[in-house]
Amino acid sequence: MFGQPSKWFYPLLFEPSLHVKVWGGRQLATRLGKRLPTDEPYGESWEIFWRNHIANGEDSGKALGQLIREFPEAMTGNPNAESEFPLLIKFLDAQDWLSVQVHPDDALARQLEGEPRGKTECWYIVDAAPNAQLIYGFSQPTNAQEFSRAIAEGRARDYLQFVPVQAGDFIHVPAGMMHAIGPGILLYELQQTSDTTYRVYDWDRMGLDGKPRPLHLEKALQCTRFEVNPPAKVPYTVHEVEGGITYARLIEGQYFSLRRFSLPPQTRLKITYDGKAHLLTVINGTLDVSAAMGKDASRTVVATAGTSVFVPARADFFMTALGSQPAEVLIASEGALGRAVVL
Secondary structure, eight states: OOOSOSSOOOOBOEEOEEEEEEEEESHHHHTTOOOOSSSSOEEEEEEEOTTSEEOSSTTTTSBHHHHHHHSHHHHHSOTTOOSSOSEEEEEEEESSOOOEEEOOOHHHHHHHHOOSOOOOEEEEEEEEOTTOEEEEEESSOOOHHHHHHHHHTTOGGGGEEEEEOOTTOEEEEOTTOOEEEOTTEEEEEEEESOOOOEEEEOTTOOOTTSSOOOOOHHHHHHHOOOOBSOOOBOOOOEEEOGGGOEEEEEEEOSSOEEEEEEEOTTOEEEEOOOSSOEEEEEEESEEEEEEEEETTEEEEEEEETTOEEEEOTTOEEEEEEESSSOEEEEEEESSOOOOEEEO
16 A cells, blocks of 8 residues: 555654643652653643654654654555644543633634644543542533533532542543543543643632633633533443453544553454554553564564553554563554454
8 A cells, every 4th residue: 555665664652741730740650650850740741742752763853743744654544644643642640620621622623723623532541549530511401601600609510510430431521521630530541632721610729830720711611512411431341352352442433543452461462454553552561562564574662551652554563461460551543443363
């Protein structure tokens, strides 16, 4: 499909983009092995993002978007791909409530901000403290005028649906869904590449600069879906294949797909070529990730818990669980995932 390769394409590792947040903590370091440069509360690690710099191989130091611009089809499977890759993967460490917020859909992002896309996202709960919860939609019927008045009167939480969560839960957050992540939650987030967020309530606290963070009520209420008690947690089925390997299809949607695999020690799994990039994130254990570039040719990286890998479109790839513990990995792509084969 791609013709003769003009260079090696191999599994890419990145320097994550780390973000200090008023609600953050230290689990990005203690649980996921990130090197946090200061003692401040870090809330987000942007794992795969088009501006992140590659950390391995001959393309080390280049931004992901630069490599996509130079080799769009080989990197993504789309000869017309732009450098701004449309998917973004993050880890979030919430030690306090995030603001109650909402994101626009594609049409409203263009109308309100002149941005190319909105923000639909999904979360996989990596870890959660006892009694951890998040906000998802509304607990009773309301509308923009009534909810705006409740915010002004300090009654916003009376209208919000609080949902308990635990490790392994999966939540799909479409654009327009009012939401907030609560304290004690460490999660993986897969989203459209957009940082457009409209805050409606910030728990009456100050930001890190000692001032209230801005709210965006008018725009937020233009975007909001006033759904009452929408189901937050998406059920999924875990399937067992050969060798004790399990997989679960978490979502196959308009913008992205996501599957979870668990590999017992020393087992090997092949994901067959399907013409698109794959974004791997190791949640537990250690994986050897190899991309096959042709007959008897491959390139390999070792990914520990908290590491994300971008596998370009031009390759089959293989995953092998190393060490004595099972490896758990999430695999995202723009479309449906290729067939998995146990080796």
